Amino acid sequence: MKNKLYLYIILLQGIIVSCSTTRNIPKDDQLYTGIKKIVIEKDSGVVLPPALNSNLTTPLAYAPNNALFGSSSIRLPFPVGLWIYNAFETPPTKGLKKWFYNTFSRKPVLISNVQPDLRVKVVESMLRDFGYFTASTSMKLIDGKNPKTAKIEYFIHIPKPYLFDSIQYVLKNTRADSIIRDIEPQSLLRMNEQYSVQTLENEQTRVAKTLRNDGYFYYRPEYLLYLADTTQVKDRVMLRVVRDPILPPSVLKPYTIDTISVQVNVQDNDEPVDTVHYKGLNIYYQGKLKVRPSVLRRNIALRRGDLYSQAEQTRTLQNLNRLNIFKYVNLQFAPVDSSAYNPRLNMLVNSELEMPWQAEIEMNVAAKSNDQIGPGLLFTVSNNNTFGGGEKLAMQLKASYEWQTKAVKDATGSKSLLNSYEFGLTTSLTIPRILLPHFIKSDGKFPRSTKMSVNADLLTRAGFFQMLSLGGGLSYDFQTSPSWFHSIRAFKLDYTSVLHSTAKFDTTMAGNPAIELSFRNQFIPSMGYTVTYEPPASDTKKNRFFWQGSFVEAGNILSGIYGITGRHKNDTVKTLFGSQFSQFVKFTSDFRWYHQLAKKTLLAFRLYGGIGIPYGNSSVMPYSEQFYIGGANSIRAFTIRSLGPGSYRPPKGLQYSYIDQTGNIKLEFNAEYRFPIIEELHGAVFLDAGNIWLLHNDPKRPGGTLRAKTFLKDIAVGTGVGLRYDLTFLVIRGDLGIAIHTPYPNPDKSGYYNISKFKDGLCFHLAIGYPF
Incomplete structure (x- = not known):
């Protein structure tokens, strides 16, 4: 060990003594020390297209030695890697020196490696692709104090772009030409718009897509040619669109589908191949056919005698893969x-065919704001082809344990750390089509499914209660366009029952009758509808929107049936199987807007609102349907269920105070600036605001109702910073929230910023995925 340390000291002394970064630079070259500056000059009125503006200087970027976070212009002050590289006349070939050299040395980045002349030509070519035909680019080497080092200055001049002048389609009299002529009014090429190679290529693709959807199997985008003339009118492009005159005869012929064959699990072996003929399909298989012929026919969009269609080919692949x-x-x-x-x-x-049976185990550890921590387990077994048509039968077992980090004494005076547990079992059957009702029409272009499920859950909360929840439902999920998604909860029936409660819990409930009602034994017969608008992502659009609205009603149909039949006519409380059922309506709306500022840099906004209204057979919403706020995906300066309703604050030291912090109304706003730091590491600065409120006054929770005169004071506000590590398939997020304003007053701190101590307003969250 002493010998190794001695060797390190000798090596470092030698490196520091030499301290040369240019010792091994070739005679006719220089050490590249970064970009000094990039000068971009634009003629008056020039506005670059977003796709060009965000990528214009990308070809010029090249990191020098000891660059800070890969920067092209900022370097760390001590080029240790270069010092080590230059400390050796020749690279060592063995021993500790070899390891030290290979691990810590860095080869000099030379001007010849950067190739700045080639890079400016690439930028010039990019500008020409967007119509800046007279743009010019250049570079200049700026020698450092050491003449063997140099920085680079880049100069870009951007004139006004060329515009399309006249656009003429020159076509013949074939069937294919007639189709092109018919779709000419929808052309992407427009007079007086900026010339763009991307637009020309998009038009080629549009024409080819139309023809390939009309039987022209061999047609390709490059068969549409452009003849451009920039000499007739200044800063203008006269364009002629023609079809390639030299094409094979097969390209200009529409093809029809003849035989359709399907091979399922057919291998090159000695096993015999069986055949089934079903409504125009020839199905070949080995062993047992484990998919119904009707399912294959329903999901194959092409039929014998149809014109070939690229769209139907794609649709067939999507349909079969969706199974x-x-x-x-x-x-x-x-x-x-x-x-x-x-x-x-x-x-x-x-x-x-894939193996139908799958098993999945998911383990996690949860740490909650109520001083509880513990592991959880999800075990799922599923059969993805239960009846030979892609039906998925799944069973999921859920189990979790929680320990209190602060042990408390029970009624006997003994302490226990095992505080609560939960077991749940859910069984579901998902069918990849709509069974009923038939009014939900679908042309098969988009996915749709029917799901039936039943579930049971047993929950024990430390020293408080044991609750049994049973439920079942039927729902439909379908898509009507690339942007619109729908989910109909046709029927759902849940039942909750408190099997056991402690004196501590009974005391808490006795002190808050409104919360006690939400925990009563009750049925929740509900129906609902959720609609989502989410346009497909596009690299050319700077703005992206998302909206989801939902409506849930419970007990209304059952109450109407009782009204029609005269049952419970004079009863103040209506029951189902001897237990009261809930009656309420609930609305939520979630709007999000994402604005792209640059590549991997954006502003993200979310506005969420919701209201639940109990009536008729219920005076309060079921506890599971009430709103709460705070946490990693909400107002991040506060822990989950630690705010509201309104300005209400539970008494200090009250265990399980979060039970009281729910409401009927929720309003939340979030804004976040997301930016790259280095490679997969990203940063964020955020602002969160919002709260929950009650519809009606609750004496046990003073200040909990929504009132106009106190609305602004009731809005909790927090800011903060965060880091995200993007693994492509997973985003690990850490957010540090900083409280600015609490809706409840703090006696020792007046004013809008009413946080007693700065450290008391800090809240850290570790989570998976983006908050919105």
């Missing part, structure tokens, strides 16, 4: 006779 029963699916088309007047294609669907 989640295939390991792989691919489609092949073979021409029968391309020389014929009406050529045909044989279609082959080649597939292999």
Whole structure:
């Protein structure tokens, strides 16, 4: 150990003595020390398109030695890697020196490595692709104090772009040309718009897509050509659109589908291949056919005699893959006779079934704001092809334990750390189509499913209560366009019953009758509808929107049936199987807006609102349907269920005070600035505000109702900073919330900033995924 330490000291002394970063620089080269500056000059009125503006200087970026976070212009002051590299005349070939050299040395980044002349040409080419044909770029080497080092200055001049002048489609009289002529009014090419190679390529793709959806199997985007003339009108492009005059005859012929064959689990072995003919399908398989022929036919969009369509080919692949029963699916088309007047294609669907049974175990550790911590387990077993049509039968077992970090004495005076547990079992059957009702129409372009489920859950809360929850339901999920998603909860019946309660819990409930009512034994027969609007993501759009609205009603249909039949006509409380059922309506709305500032940099906003109204058979909402606020995905300066309702604050030291902190109304606003730091590490600065309120006054929770004169004071506000590590499939997030304003007054701190001590307003959250 002493010998190694001695060697390190000798090596470091030698490196410090040499302290040269240019010792091994070739005679006709220089050490690159970064970009000094990038000068961009624009003519008056020039506004760069977003796609160009965010990427214009990207080709110029090149990190020098000892760059700070990969920066092209900022370097760390001590180039240790270069010192080590230059301390050796030749790289050591063995021993500790070799390890030390390979681990810590850094090869010099030379001007010849950077190739600045080539980089400015790339930028110039990018500008020309967007119509800046007379743009110019240049570079200049700036020698350092040491003439063997140099920085680079880049200069970019951007003139006004060329615009499209006249646009003329020059076509012949073939069927394909007639189709192109018919869709010309929808052309992406417009007079007086800026010239763009991307627009030209998009038009080629649009035309090719139209033709390939009309039988032209061999047509490709590059068969549409452009002839551009920039000499006739200044700063203008005269464009002629023509079809490639030299094309194989097969390209200009529409193809129809002939035979359709499906191979399921067919391998190259000696096992015999069986065949089933079903409504135009030839199905070949080995062993037992584990998928129903009707399912295959329903999900194959093309039929014999149809014109070939690229859209229907894509739809067929999507439909079959959505079943989640295939390991792989691919489609092949073979021409029968391309020389014929009406050529045909044989279609082959080649597939292999996935193993239907799957098991998944998920383990986690939860730490809660009520001084409880403990592990959780989710075990799921599923069969993804229960009846041969992609039906998914799943059973999920949930178990969790919680220990109190602060032990308390029970009635006997003994202490216990095992405070609570939960067991749950959920069984569900998901069918990849809509069974009933038939009014939900679908053309098969988008996914849809029917789900039936039953569940049971046993929850024990430390020293308080034991609750049994039973439930079951039927729901439909479907999509009507690329942007609109719908979920109909056709029926759901939940039952909750407190099996056992302690004196401590009974005392808490006796002191708060409104909360006690929400814990009563009750049925919750409900229906609901959720609609989501989320346009597909696009690299060319700077703004992205998301909106989700939901409506839930409970007990109204059952109450109406009782009214019609005259049952419970004179009863103040209506029951189902001897227990009172809940009656309420609930509305929520979640709006989000994302604004792209630059690549990987954006502003994100969320506005959430909700209201629940009990009536008729209920005076309060069921506890599970009430709103709460705070936590990692809400107002991050406060822990979950630690705010509201209104300005109400539970007495200090009251255990399980979070039970009181729910409400009928919720309003929340979040804003976040997200930016890259280095590679997969990103940062965020955020602002959160909001609260929950009661609809009616509760003497046990003073200040809990929503009132106009105290509305602004009731809004809790917090800010903070965060780090996110993006693993592509997973985002690990750490947020440090900083409280600014609490809705409840603090006697020792007046004013809007009413946090007693700065450290008391800090709250850290470790979570998975973005908050919104």
